[in-house]
Amino acid sequence: MHGTYNLWLVAASLIVATLASYTALDISGRIAMLSKSRMRHLWLAGGATSMGTGIWSMHFVGVLAFSLPIPFGYDLKITAASLVIAILVSSFALSVINRARLTFARLAASSMLMGAGIAAMHYTGDAAMRMHPAIQYDPLLFAASIVIAVIASGAALWIARALADVSQRNVTFKRMVAALVMGVAITGMHYTGNAAAEFLPGSVCGAANDVDVHWLATTVMLFTFGILVITLVLSRYDARNALLAGSVSRLNGQIVHMATFDALTDLPNRRTATERIERAVKQARHAGNRFAILFMDLDGFKTINDSLGHSTGDEVLKAFAKRLLQCVRGGDTVGRLGGDEFVVMLENINVPGEAERLAERILEAMKKGVTVDTLSLQVMPSIGIALFPDDGESVEVLLKHADVAMYEAKRGGRSTYRFFEASMNEAAVRTLQIQQALHEALNAEYFYLLFQPKFRSGGDLAGAEALIRLEHPQLGxxxxxxxxxIAERSGQIVEIGYWVVRDTCRQMARWREAGRAPVKVAINLSPRQLHEADLVTRVMDIVREEGIESAQIMFEITETVAMQDAPRTIEMIRAFQNNGFEIAIDDFGTGYSSLAYLQRFGAKQLKIDRFFTNGLDANGHEGRAIVSAIIALAHSLDMDVVAEGVETGSQLDRLQDMMCDEMQGFLLARPLSAEAFGVLLESGKVSA
Known part of the structure; x- marks a missing residue:
């Protein structure tokens, strides 16, 4: 006995199978996004029910498409059993898809079990018709239907696992194509099974009076469409809510991270570091432990920022942060307080030596230098160390004392470390008072100049050196x-330096207006001033405004400062000389300049440090030999020599014998006020 097919209903069965497959893919992706076990189980149960109903519905739509020339129906209990099989198979499939690993062996075994389940659902559905005589199956087509079910199951499991990640590109389109392929495979299995069935002549359906097949198929199809559509809508809605909640959660996490960590170095910021130190204080009080605070900043960092730019400075800070993390233990706190200030909290230490060893490791690590854009930079920190509870029992006191110790390290030569000592507090208070006094001094006119006369060997007045003084109403x-x-560290020295140039020019103008002979005055330049890009321009503006000739001013640069960045010094000296100023190398002998650089500097004068002048008396022949060699060296380079600190007649005699060009010191004249120096100009012979 042969049946016929309604092609429209065959197409409807394919659509149901495809929709069920897409629902399965969507739900598998939704389950993969869930982290909570309870929600995963709920979606697994709901998804299995929806997916199983879809597959089972496809079977009955296919049945509706097949017509026999006899009345037939379905046994309700056996039909329900086939539905249960479909749901169990779907539950198994979703469980396999969402396991941590899907190996080939596990995929093969799961495919066979799932394929057998789908075949069982199909042939259980056939059995629900209770045909008499029983349906006969073509062995070859029967086996083919099971093979198709196994292969379709394996493909479905692999595809669903591959598309479970919702973050991949075009995932919706990929799932639609995959769902169509899976729908064709499931439908193909069904119709292959149907083709395998042979209804013998005279067959009678024993369930013809149970459930009408047309009513059942129509109801099931509509019900299934409703379930699948509702499931998809819920899945998308829930996924969108979850995505929104995840985005909000991530955004909130980013906000919290930004509020607690430094954006540049990703280290704990001041607030977070302070909170951790507070927590450490409480724990240490309770347990009787000790810990150390290391406060540090980078020596010369402002120079790097000003000369190479803030982007280079940022790279230096990031490199230093990484080095710090490499030096500390896993549980230690490394934080950035702001600018180039960093702090390390070393917890649970037994002896101060542990903090000392960490400081030495940090200094040793930074000796390697850092490379920024192929530029090698030597950046070293100064480190101050405070211990709990020895040096304080609160965050504020510990940080303050570590900061005080750090400034002592700077005063002690930089690129070193110091432990806090009680005596440092007095120095810190004094430093703060002086900083405040410097803030007030320019506007309140607390600064004034003295002029140290310089004389030639014959006794003629050669000029003067401008010396700044500060008299404060409270500090004296x-x-x-x-x-x-202090002014150098705070950067105030720059404006103070411009004040010295301007006030010197004004005094020179007053002497000129009083009819005094023109005189050359030397002005000291600080290290911080030399790194100002517009130094020469601003000095020229001041000189023009005050009406003074450039040739009347000589700028003094110490040998140590000149050699810190010799190429930069040469560039600065050339700029001054091109504008008519003269340059002197001050404190010669205290630095490490080479003959090559001395020659390239092209300075007008070389000033012998007072240490060597004193050695003319104290060190006998050796002292005289050194000074004589310096004078000879300067003369060979066409430089005049000025000896500082001449305080005895014997020093003066020996310097004159050695052909020293100029001398200054208390023996000849003490620093004079502008008025007193004006009198000296009037009475003394000036040698230009």
Whole structure:
């Protein structure tokens, strides 16, 4: 007995199978996104029910497409059993897809089990018709239907696993194509099974009076479409909500990270580092432990920023942060407080030596230098160390004392470390007072100049050196050695330096207006000033505004500063000389200049440091030999020689015998006020 097919219903069965396949792919992706076990189980159960109903519905739409010349129907219990089989098979499939690993062996075994389940669902559905005599199956087509079911199952599992990641490109289109392929495979298995069935002549359907096949198929098809569509809508809605929630969560995490970590170095910021130190204080009090705070900043970092740009400075900070992380232990805190200031908290230490060893490791690590855009830079930190509870029992006090110790390290020569000592507090308070005084000094006119006369060997007045002084109403008279280093570190020295140039020019103008002979005045340049890009331009503006000739001013640069960046020094000297100024190398003998650089500097004068002048008396023949060699060297390079700190007659006699060009010191004249130096100009013979 042969049946016929309704092609429209065959197409409908393919659509149902494809929609069921797409639902399975979408749900597998949704389950893969879930992290909570409870939600995964809920979606697994719902997805299995929806997917199983879809596959089972496709079977009955296919049945509706097949017509026999006899009445037939379905046994309700056996039909329900086939539905249960479809749901169990779907549950198994979704479980396999979402396992951590899907090996080839596991895929093969799962394909066989799932294929057998689908075939069981199909042939259980056939059995629900209760045909008499029983349906006969062509062995070859029967086997082919099972093979198709196994292969289709394997392909479905592999495709679903491959498309479970929703982040890949064009995932929706890929799932649609894959669903169509899977739908064709499932439908092909069904119709191959149908082709294998042979209904013997005179067959009677024993379930013809149970459930009408047309009513069942139509109801199931509509019900299934509803289930699949609702499932898809819920899946997309839930996925969108989950995506939105995930985006909000990630955004919130990024905001929290930005609020607690430094954007440049990704180290804990000041707030986070402070909170961790507070937590360490509480734990250490409870357990009786000790810990150390290492406070550090980078020596000369502002120079790098000003000369090479902030992008280079940022790369230096990032490189230093990485080196710090390499030096500390896993549980230690490394934070950036801002600018070039960093802090390390070394917890659970037994002896101060552990903090000392860490400081030495950091200094040793930074000796290698850092490379930024093929440019090798030597960047070293100064480190201050404070211990809990010895040096403080609160975050504020510990950080303050570590900072104080760090500045002591800077005063001690930089690129070193110091432990906090109680005596440092007095120095820190004094430093703060002087910093405040410097802020007030320019506007309040607390600065004033003295002029140290310089004389030639014959006794003629050769000029003067401008010396700055600061007299504060509360702090009294401050020595340059006390406030100049503080002004240098804070950067205030730049504006102070311009004030010195302007006030010197004004005094020279007053002397000229009073009829005094023109005189050359030397002005010291600080290391920080030499790194100002517009230094020469601003100096020229001041000189023009005050009406002074450039030739009347000589700028002094210490040998140590000149050799810190010799090419830059040469460039700066040329710029000054091109504008009519003269240059002197000050404190000669305290640095490490080579003859080649001395020659390239092309300076007008070489000033012998007072240490060597004192050695003329204290060190006998050796002292005289050194000074004589310096004078001979300077003369060979066409440079005049000035000896500083001449305080005894014997020093003066020996310098004159050695043909020293100029001398200055207390023996000849103490630093004079502008008025007193004006009197000296009037009474003394000036040698230009």
């Amino acid at each position: 008279l401050l020595k340059p050695l006390e406030f100049i280093p």
